[in-house]
Amino acid sequence: MRTKTTKKNKINVVTLGCSKNVYDSEVLMGQLRANNKEVVHEEEGNIVVINTCGFIANAKEESVNTILEYVQKKEEGVVDKVFVTGCLSERYKPDLEEEIPNVDQYFGTTELPGLLKALGADYKHELIGERLTTTPKNYAYLKIAEGCDRPCSFCAIPIMRGKHKSTPIEDLVTEAEKLAANGVKELVLIAQDLTYYGLDLYKERKLADLLKALVKVDGVEWIRLHYAFPTGFPMEVLEVMKQEPKICNYIDIPLQHISDPVLKSMRRGTTKAKTTKLLKDFREAVPEMAIRTTLIVGYPGETQGDFEVLRDWVKEMRFERLGCFTYSHEENTHAFNLEDDVPEEIKMERANEIMEIQSQISWELNQQKIGKEYKVVIDRKEGNHFVGRTEFDSPDVDNEVLIDASKHYLKTGDFAMVKIYEAEDFDLYGEPVLLNQE
Numbered sequence: 207m208r209t210k211t212t213k214k215n216k217i218n219v220v221t222l223g224c225s226k227n228v229y230d231s232e233v234l235m236g237q238l239r240a241n242n243k244e245v246v247h248e249e250e251g252n253i254v255v256i257n258t259c260g261f262i263a264n265a266k267e268e269s270v271n272t273i274l275e276y277v278q279k280k281e282e283g284v285v286d287k288v289f290v291t292g293c294l295s296e297r298y299k300p301d302l303e304e305e306i307p308n309v310d311q312y313f314g315t316t317e318l319p320g321l322l323k324a325l326g327a328d329y330k331h332e333l334i335g336e337r338l339t340t341t342p343k344n345y346a347y348l349k350i351a352e353g354c355d356r357p358c359s360f361c362a363i364p365i366m367r368g369k370h371k372s373t374p375i376e377d378l379v380t381e382a383e384k385l386a387a388n389g390v391k392e393l394v395l396i397a398q399d400l401t402y403y404g405l406d407l408y409k410e411r412k413l414a415d416l417l418k419a420l421v422k423v424d425g426v427e428w429i430r431l432h433y434a435f436p437t438g439f440p441m442e443v444l445e446v447m448k449q450e451p452k453i454c455n456y457i458d459i460p461l462q463h464i465s466d467p468v469l470k471s472m473r474r475g476t477t478k479a480k481t482t483k484l485l486k487d488f489r490e491a492v493p494e495m496a497i498r499t500t501l502i503v504g505y506p507g508e509t510q511g512d513f514e515v516l517r518d519w520v521k522e523m524r525f526e527r528l529g530c531f532t533y534s535h536e537e538n539t540h541a542f543n544l545e546d547d548v549p550e551e552i553k554m555e556r557a558n559e560i561m562e563i564q565s566q567i568s569w570e571l572n573q574q575k576i577g578k579e580y581k582v583v584i585d586r587k588e589g590n591h592f593v594g595r596t597e598f599d600s601p602d603v604d605n606e607v608l609i610d611a612s613k614h615y616l617k618t619g620d621f622a623m624v625k626i627y628e629a630e631d632f633d634l635y636g637e638p639v640l641l642n643q644e
Contacts, residue, residue: 218251223259235338241327258294262534344619354398359540386425465512496598498527504553506544572629
Protein backbone atom coordinates (compact mmCIF):
# COMPACT_ATOMS: atom_id res chain seq x y z
CA MET A 207 0.00 0.00 0.00
CA ARG A 208 1.40 3.42 -0.98
CA THR A 209 1.46 6.11 1.63
CA LYS A 210 0.77 9.68 0.65
CA THR A 211 3.76 11.94 0.76
CA THR A 212 4.27 15.64 0.20
CA LYS A 213 7.98 15.15 -0.43
CA LYS A 214 9.02 16.30 -3.91
CA ASN A 215 11.33 13.88 -5.68
CA LYS A 216 14.69 15.10 -6.90
CA ILE A 217 16.33 12.93 -9.56
CA ASN A 218 20.13 12.76 -9.51
CA VAL A 219 21.70 11.57 -12.78
CA VAL A 220 25.22 10.12 -12.37
CA THR A 221 27.26 9.74 -15.58
CA LEU A 222 30.15 7.31 -16.05
CA GLY A 223 32.18 6.62 -19.19
CA CYS A 224 32.60 8.51 -22.43
CA SER A 225 31.25 11.69 -24.02
CA LYS A 226 28.52 9.65 -25.72
CA ASN A 227 27.21 8.77 -22.26
CA VAL A 228 27.37 12.44 -21.25
CA TYR A 229 25.17 13.19 -24.26
CA ASP A 230 22.68 10.45 -23.34
CA SER A 231 22.44 11.74 -19.76
CA GLU A 232 21.77 15.24 -21.09
CA VAL A 233 18.93 13.94 -23.30
CA LEU A 234 17.46 12.06 -20.31
CA MET A 235 17.68 15.19 -18.16
CA GLY A 236 16.07 17.30 -20.89
CA GLN A 237 13.16 14.85 -21.06
CA LEU A 238 12.75 14.88 -17.27
CA ARG A 239 12.83 18.68 -17.14
CA ALA A 240 10.16 18.81 -19.90
CA ASN A 241 8.04 16.58 -17.64
CA ASN A 242 8.45 19.15 -14.83
CA LYS A 243 10.69 16.83 -12.83
CA GLU A 244 13.38 18.27 -10.60
CA VAL A 245 16.64 16.90 -11.97
CA VAL A 246 20.31 17.45 -11.06
CA HIS A 247 23.60 16.08 -12.36
CA GLU A 248 25.84 14.40 -9.80
CA GLU A 249 24.40 16.28 -6.84
CA GLU A 250 22.15 15.17 -3.97
CA GLY A 251 18.81 13.61 -4.93
CA ASN A 252 16.49 11.01 -3.41
CA ILE A 253 16.14 9.14 -6.72
CA VAL A 254 19.35 8.12 -8.49
CA VAL A 255 19.85 7.14 -12.13
CA ILE A 256 23.33 5.74 -12.88
CA ASN A 257 24.34 5.88 -16.55
CA THR A 258 26.99 3.16 -16.71
CA CYS A 259 29.92 2.27 -18.94
CA GLY A 260 30.65 -1.35 -19.88
CA PHE A 261 33.50 -0.90 -22.34
CA ILE A 262 36.59 -2.34 -20.63
CA ALA A 263 37.45 -3.91 -17.28
CA ASN A 264 38.32 -0.67 -15.41
CA ALA A 265 35.15 1.06 -16.60
CA LYS A 266 32.99 -1.92 -15.64
CA GLU A 267 34.56 -2.02 -12.21
CA GLU A 268 33.89 1.70 -11.68
CA SER A 269 30.27 1.23 -12.78
CA VAL A 270 29.70 -1.75 -10.45
CA ASN A 271 31.30 0.11 -7.52
CA THR A 272 29.08 3.14 -8.16
CA ILE A 273 25.95 0.96 -8.25
CA LEU A 274 26.99 -0.73 -4.97
CA GLU A 275 27.66 2.67 -3.38
CA TYR A 276 24.13 3.91 -4.17
CA VAL A 277 22.48 0.60 -3.22
CA GLN A 278 24.20 0.99 0.17
CA LYS A 279 22.77 4.52 0.43
CA LYS A 280 19.35 3.11 -0.40
CA GLU A 281 19.69 0.52 2.36
CA GLU A 282 20.67 3.29 4.78
CA GLY A 283 17.60 5.30 3.75
CA VAL A 284 19.67 8.16 2.26
CA VAL A 285 18.12 7.61 -1.19
CA ASP A 286 14.74 6.10 -2.02
CA LYS A 287 15.29 4.52 -5.43
CA VAL A 288 18.20 3.48 -7.65
CA PHE A 289 17.87 2.93 -11.40
CA VAL A 290 20.69 1.75 -13.67
CA THR A 291 20.94 2.44 -17.40
CA GLY A 292 23.64 2.57 -20.09
CA CYS A 293 26.17 0.16 -21.54
CA LEU A 294 26.86 -2.04 -18.52
CA SER A 295 23.19 -2.90 -18.01
CA GLU A 296 22.72 -3.37 -21.77
CA ARG A 297 25.52 -5.90 -21.74
CA TYR A 298 25.06 -7.66 -18.40
CA LYS A 299 21.44 -7.08 -17.35
CA PRO A 300 20.61 -10.70 -16.25
CA ASP A 301 23.89 -10.96 -14.28
CA LEU A 302 23.36 -7.60 -12.61
CA GLU A 303 19.77 -8.40 -11.66
CA GLU A 304 21.02 -11.56 -9.98
CA GLU A 305 24.15 -10.09 -8.35
CA ILE A 306 22.74 -6.69 -7.26
CA PRO A 307 18.99 -7.28 -6.85
CA ASN A 308 18.43 -4.18 -4.68
CA VAL A 309 18.44 -1.90 -7.74
CA ASP A 310 14.86 -0.87 -8.55
CA GLN A 311 15.23 -1.51 -12.27
CA TYR A 312 17.87 -1.97 -14.97
CA PHE A 313 17.54 -0.44 -18.46
CA GLY A 314 19.61 -0.91 -21.63
CA THR A 315 20.93 1.78 -23.99
CA THR A 316 17.76 1.90 -26.13
CA GLU A 317 15.21 1.86 -23.33
CA LEU A 318 14.88 5.58 -22.60
CA PRO A 319 11.03 5.58 -22.84
CA GLY A 320 10.87 2.73 -20.30
CA LEU A 321 13.28 4.48 -17.94
CA LEU A 322 11.25 7.69 -18.16
CA LYS A 323 8.08 5.77 -17.40
CA ALA A 324 9.71 4.26 -14.30
CA LEU A 325 10.56 7.83 -13.24
CA GLY A 326 6.95 8.92 -13.74
CA ALA A 327 7.63 10.80 -16.98
CA ASP A 328 6.50 10.52 -20.61
CA TYR A 329 8.87 10.30 -23.56
CA LYS A 330 8.34 13.44 -25.63
CA HIS A 331 9.17 12.82 -29.31
CA GLU A 332 9.00 16.50 -30.22
CA LEU A 333 12.03 17.37 -28.09
CA ILE A 334 14.61 17.39 -30.91
CA GLY A 335 17.77 18.92 -29.52
CA GLU A 336 16.27 19.70 -26.11
CA ARG A 337 18.99 18.75 -23.67
CA LEU A 338 20.11 19.85 -20.27
CA THR A 339 23.83 20.26 -20.96
CA THR A 340 26.25 19.31 -18.18
CA THR A 341 29.43 20.63 -19.86
CA PRO A 342 30.70 24.22 -19.39
CA LYS A 343 28.31 26.56 -21.21
CA ASN A 344 30.68 27.29 -24.12
CA TYR A 345 30.87 23.76 -25.57
CA ALA A 346 28.58 20.80 -26.03
CA TYR A 347 28.77 17.34 -27.56
CA LEU A 348 26.70 16.71 -30.68
CA LYS A 349 26.13 12.99 -31.21
CA ILE A 350 25.63 12.52 -34.96
CA ALA A 351 25.16 8.73 -34.98
CA GLU A 352 24.60 5.81 -32.66
CA GLY A 353 26.07 2.30 -32.83
CA CYS A 354 28.73 0.84 -35.11
CA ASP A 355 28.93 -1.56 -38.07
CA ARG A 356 32.69 -2.15 -37.87
CA PRO A 357 33.88 -5.68 -37.03
CA CYS A 358 36.86 -4.75 -34.77
CA SER A 359 37.82 -7.86 -32.83
CA PHE A 360 38.51 -6.19 -29.46
CA CYS A 361 35.44 -3.96 -29.26
CA ALA A 362 32.17 -4.61 -27.43
CA ILE A 363 30.44 -1.42 -28.61
CA PRO A 364 28.24 -3.09 -31.29
CA ILE A 365 27.01 -5.48 -28.55
CA MET A 366 26.02 -2.54 -26.34
CA ARG A 367 25.04 0.07 -28.89
CA GLY A 368 23.78 -1.88 -31.89
CA LYS A 369 24.19 -1.14 -35.61
CA HIS A 370 25.25 2.24 -36.98
CA LYS A 371 22.33 4.67 -37.16
CA SER A 372 22.91 8.21 -38.44
CA THR A 373 20.82 11.16 -37.24
CA PRO A 374 19.40 13.18 -40.19
CA ILE A 375 21.28 16.38 -41.09
CA GLU A 376 18.22 18.61 -40.52
CA ASP A 377 17.73 17.24 -36.97
CA LEU A 378 21.38 17.90 -36.13
CA VAL A 379 21.13 21.46 -37.49
CA THR A 380 18.02 22.02 -35.32
CA GLU A 381 19.89 20.70 -32.30
CA ALA A 382 22.93 22.87 -33.06
CA GLU A 383 20.70 25.96 -33.37
CA LYS A 384 19.13 25.28 -29.97
CA LEU A 385 22.56 24.78 -28.39
CA ALA A 386 23.84 28.02 -29.98
CA ALA A 387 20.78 29.90 -28.69
CA ASN A 388 21.81 28.75 -25.19
CA GLY A 389 25.31 30.17 -25.59
CA VAL A 390 27.18 27.12 -26.91
CA LYS A 391 30.07 28.28 -29.14
CA GLU A 392 31.85 24.97 -29.78
CA LEU A 393 30.31 21.74 -31.06
CA VAL A 394 32.26 18.55 -30.47
CA LEU A 395 30.95 16.04 -33.02
CA ILE A 396 30.91 12.52 -31.61
CA ALA A 397 29.83 9.06 -32.76
CA GLN A 398 31.26 5.57 -32.54
CA ASP A 399 32.37 6.24 -36.12
CA LEU A 400 32.12 9.66 -37.85
CA THR A 401 33.54 8.24 -41.09
CA TYR A 402 30.45 6.10 -41.69
CA TYR A 403 28.03 9.02 -41.16
CA GLY A 404 25.18 9.08 -43.70
CA LEU A 405 25.81 5.72 -45.38
CA ASP A 406 22.73 4.15 -43.81
CA LEU A 407 20.41 7.14 -44.42
CA TYR A 408 21.67 8.63 -47.68
CA LYS A 409 23.55 5.66 -49.20
CA GLU A 410 26.77 7.70 -49.23
CA ARG A 411 29.16 9.21 -46.69
CA LYS A 412 27.79 12.63 -45.76
CA LEU A 413 30.13 14.03 -43.10
CA ALA A 414 31.29 16.84 -45.40
CA ASP A 415 27.68 17.83 -46.17
CA LEU A 416 26.82 17.82 -42.48
CA LEU A 417 29.76 20.13 -41.75
CA LYS A 418 28.68 22.53 -44.54
CA ALA A 419 25.22 22.69 -42.92
CA LEU A 420 26.52 23.16 -39.36
CA VAL A 421 28.92 26.02 -40.19
CA LYS A 422 25.87 28.11 -41.17
CA VAL A 423 24.53 28.02 -37.59
CA ASP A 424 24.88 31.49 -36.08
CA GLY A 425 26.75 31.62 -32.77
CA VAL A 426 28.79 28.47 -33.33
CA GLU A 427 32.45 29.41 -33.70
CA TRP A 428 34.22 26.06 -33.52
CA ILE A 429 33.27 22.59 -34.78
CA ARG A 430 35.51 19.70 -33.78
CA LEU A 431 35.67 16.12 -35.12
CA HIS A 432 35.97 13.13 -32.80
CA TYR A 433 36.34 9.42 -33.50
CA ALA A 434 36.81 9.10 -37.25
CA PHE A 435 37.54 5.54 -38.37
CA PRO A 436 40.56 5.43 -40.75
CA THR A 437 39.11 2.98 -43.31
CA GLY A 438 37.01 4.72 -45.96
CA PHE A 439 37.59 8.21 -44.56
CA PRO A 440 35.77 10.76 -46.81
CA MET A 441 38.65 12.97 -47.97
CA GLU A 442 36.31 15.81 -49.03
CA VAL A 443 36.02 16.56 -45.29
CA LEU A 444 39.58 17.93 -45.44
CA GLU A 445 38.54 20.38 -48.19
CA VAL A 446 35.70 21.66 -46.00
CA MET A 447 38.10 21.92 -43.05
CA LYS A 448 40.47 24.00 -45.16
CA GLN A 449 37.75 26.32 -46.51
CA GLU A 450 35.67 26.81 -43.37
CA PRO A 451 37.34 28.71 -40.50
CA LYS A 452 34.72 27.41 -38.03
CA ILE A 453 35.94 23.83 -38.42
CA CYS A 454 38.88 23.28 -36.09
CA ASN A 455 42.10 22.03 -37.67
CA TYR A 456 41.79 18.95 -35.50
CA ILE A 457 40.77 15.33 -35.90
CA ASP A 458 40.54 12.41 -33.51
CA ILE A 459 41.24 9.23 -35.48
CA PRO A 460 41.68 6.14 -33.28
CA LEU A 461 44.25 3.92 -35.03
CA GLN A 462 44.74 1.28 -32.28
CA HIS A 463 47.94 -0.29 -33.73
CA ILE A 464 50.20 -0.23 -36.78
CA SER A 465 51.89 -3.65 -37.01
CA ASP A 466 50.25 -5.48 -39.93
CA PRO A 467 49.74 -8.85 -38.15
CA VAL A 468 48.07 -7.09 -35.21
CA LEU A 469 45.90 -4.90 -37.49
CA LYS A 470 44.79 -8.04 -39.34
CA SER A 471 43.89 -9.87 -36.14
CA MET A 472 42.09 -6.74 -34.89
CA ARG A 473 40.03 -6.80 -38.12
CA ARG A 474 40.73 -3.14 -38.80
CA GLY A 475 40.55 -3.43 -42.59
CA THR A 476 43.76 -1.49 -43.15
CA THR A 477 47.55 -1.83 -43.19
CA LYS A 478 50.56 0.11 -41.96
CA ALA A 479 51.22 1.42 -45.48
CA LYS A 480 47.62 2.57 -46.03
CA THR A 481 47.41 4.25 -42.62
CA THR A 482 50.73 6.04 -43.08
CA LYS A 483 49.61 7.29 -46.50
CA LEU A 484 46.28 8.50 -45.06
CA LEU A 485 48.05 10.53 -42.38
CA LYS A 486 50.47 11.93 -44.98
CA ASP A 487 47.43 13.00 -47.06
CA PHE A 488 45.93 14.66 -43.97
CA ARG A 489 49.14 16.59 -43.36
CA GLU A 490 49.41 17.68 -46.99
CA ALA A 491 45.78 18.80 -47.20
CA VAL A 492 45.73 20.66 -43.86
CA PRO A 493 49.37 21.20 -42.75
CA GLU A 494 48.39 22.92 -39.46
CA MET A 495 46.04 20.09 -38.39
CA ALA A 496 46.45 18.55 -34.94
CA ILE A 497 45.92 14.78 -35.14
CA ARG A 498 44.85 12.89 -32.02
CA THR A 499 44.94 9.10 -31.91
CA THR A 500 44.54 6.28 -29.43
CA LEU A 501 46.52 3.05 -29.38
CA ILE A 502 46.13 -0.35 -27.72
CA VAL A 503 49.15 -2.32 -26.48
CA GLY A 504 49.19 -5.90 -25.24
CA TYR A 505 46.64 -7.22 -27.73
CA PRO A 506 46.65 -11.07 -27.92
CA GLY A 507 49.67 -12.27 -29.85
CA GLU A 508 51.42 -8.86 -29.83
CA THR A 509 55.11 -9.75 -29.93
CA GLN A 510 58.00 -7.57 -28.81
CA GLY A 511 58.63 -7.08 -32.54
CA ASP A 512 55.05 -5.85 -33.12
CA PHE A 513 55.42 -3.44 -30.22
CA GLU A 514 58.74 -2.11 -31.56
CA VAL A 515 57.13 -1.45 -34.95
CA LEU A 516 54.42 0.55 -33.15
CA ARG A 517 56.91 2.37 -30.93
CA ASP A 518 59.16 3.38 -33.83
CA TRP A 519 56.15 4.50 -35.86
CA VAL A 520 54.93 6.74 -33.01
CA LYS A 521 58.39 8.36 -32.96
CA GLU A 522 58.24 8.84 -36.72
CA MET A 523 54.66 10.19 -36.98
CA ARG A 524 54.95 12.72 -34.15
CA PHE A 525 51.24 12.92 -33.33
CA GLU A 526 50.17 16.17 -31.70
CA ARG A 527 47.92 14.23 -29.29
CA LEU A 528 48.00 10.56 -28.32
CA GLY A 529 46.50 8.25 -25.69
CA CYS A 530 47.59 4.67 -25.07
CA PHE A 531 45.57 1.92 -23.39
CA THR A 532 46.34 -1.63 -22.34
CA TYR A 533 44.25 -4.35 -24.00
CA SER A 534 41.19 -5.53 -22.06
CA HIS A 535 39.94 -9.09 -22.77
CA GLU A 536 36.18 -8.68 -23.30
CA GLU A 537 33.72 -11.57 -23.49
CA ASN A 538 31.55 -11.90 -26.61
CA THR A 539 34.11 -10.03 -28.72
CA HIS A 540 35.93 -11.82 -31.55
CA ALA A 541 39.30 -11.42 -29.75
CA PHE A 542 37.94 -13.19 -26.67
CA ASN A 543 38.55 -16.46 -28.56
CA LEU A 544 42.28 -15.65 -28.58
CA GLU A 545 44.56 -16.23 -25.64
CA ASP A 546 45.16 -13.05 -23.60
CA ASP A 547 48.84 -13.93 -23.60
CA VAL A 548 50.66 -10.65 -22.92
CA PRO A 549 51.29 -10.41 -19.15
CA GLU A 550 49.71 -7.41 -17.41
CA GLU A 551 53.08 -5.95 -16.35
CA ILE A 552 54.36 -6.12 -19.97
CA LYS A 553 51.19 -4.35 -21.14
CA MET A 554 51.79 -1.58 -18.58
CA GLU A 555 55.49 -1.28 -19.50
CA ARG A 556 54.60 -0.92 -23.18
CA ALA A 557 51.88 1.67 -22.51
CA ASN A 558 54.24 3.68 -20.29
CA GLU A 559 56.99 3.56 -22.91
CA ILE A 560 54.64 4.90 -25.60
CA MET A 561 53.39 7.68 -23.30
CA GLU A 562 56.97 8.68 -22.37
CA ILE A 563 57.82 9.01 -26.07
CA GLN A 564 54.62 11.01 -26.63
CA SER A 565 55.27 13.31 -23.70
CA GLN A 566 58.69 14.20 -25.20
CA ILE A 567 57.11 14.79 -28.65
CA SER A 568 54.40 16.93 -27.04
CA TRP A 569 57.02 18.94 -25.15
CA GLU A 570 59.02 19.55 -28.34
CA LEU A 571 55.92 20.59 -30.31
CA ASN A 572 54.83 22.89 -27.47
CA GLN A 573 58.22 24.63 -27.39
CA GLN A 574 57.55 25.71 -30.98
CA LYS A 575 54.45 27.57 -29.77
CA ILE A 576 56.38 29.94 -27.49
CA GLY A 577 56.11 33.52 -28.75
CA LYS A 578 53.12 32.72 -30.98
CA GLU A 579 49.55 33.94 -30.59
CA TYR A 580 46.50 31.67 -30.59
CA LYS A 581 42.76 32.08 -30.35
CA VAL A 582 41.83 30.47 -27.03
CA VAL A 583 38.44 29.67 -25.52
CA ILE A 584 38.22 30.04 -21.72
CA ASP A 585 36.64 26.92 -20.19
CA ARG A 586 36.92 27.66 -16.47
CA LYS A 587 38.78 29.32 -13.63
CA GLU A 588 40.83 26.98 -11.48
CA GLY A 589 42.80 28.28 -8.52
CA ASN A 590 44.87 31.25 -9.69
CA HIS A 591 44.46 30.52 -13.39
CA PHE A 592 41.94 30.86 -16.15
CA VAL A 593 42.10 27.60 -18.11
CA GLY A 594 41.50 27.63 -21.85
CA ARG A 595 42.14 25.69 -25.05
CA THR A 596 43.28 26.38 -28.59
CA GLU A 597 41.46 24.93 -31.62
CA PHE A 598 44.04 22.11 -31.50
CA ASP A 599 42.75 20.87 -28.14
CA SER A 600 39.59 19.02 -27.19
CA PRO A 601 38.00 19.36 -23.72
CA ASP A 602 39.19 16.99 -20.96
CA VAL A 603 41.73 15.06 -23.06
CA ASP A 604 44.19 17.55 -24.57
CA ASN A 605 46.57 20.38 -23.72
CA GLU A 606 45.39 23.44 -21.84
CA VAL A 607 46.43 27.09 -21.82
CA LEU A 608 46.86 28.64 -18.36
CA ILE A 609 46.51 32.40 -17.86
CA ASP A 610 47.41 34.10 -14.56
CA ALA A 611 44.08 35.23 -13.04
CA SER A 612 45.77 37.63 -10.61
CA LYS A 613 47.03 39.70 -13.58
CA HIS A 614 44.30 39.28 -16.19
CA TYR A 615 40.52 39.12 -16.09
CA LEU A 616 38.78 36.89 -18.62
CA LYS A 617 35.22 35.61 -18.83
CA THR A 618 34.44 31.91 -18.95
CA GLY A 619 33.08 31.01 -22.37
CA ASP A 620 34.76 33.92 -24.14
CA PHE A 621 37.47 33.72 -26.78
CA ALA A 622 40.73 35.63 -26.36
CA MET A 623 43.93 36.00 -28.35
CA VAL A 624 46.69 34.66 -26.14
CA LYS A 625 50.47 34.87 -26.57
CA ILE A 626 52.36 31.83 -25.26
CA TYR A 627 55.42 32.58 -23.11
CA GLU A 628 56.13 29.17 -21.54
CA ALA A 629 55.38 25.54 -22.39
CA GLU A 630 55.51 22.19 -20.60
CA ASP A 631 54.70 18.64 -21.83
CA PHE A 632 50.95 19.20 -21.88
CA ASP A 633 50.35 22.75 -20.59
CA LEU A 634 50.96 26.13 -22.18
CA TYR A 635 51.23 29.41 -20.27
CA GLY A 636 50.13 32.60 -21.96
CA GLU A 637 48.85 36.12 -21.55
CA PRO A 638 46.02 37.85 -23.40
CA VAL A 639 47.00 40.14 -26.24
CA LEU A 640 45.30 43.52 -26.14
CA LEU A 641 43.77 44.02 -29.56
CA ASN A 642 43.17 47.30 -31.44
CA GLN A 643 46.18 49.03 -29.90
CA GLU A 644 47.39 51.99 -31.91
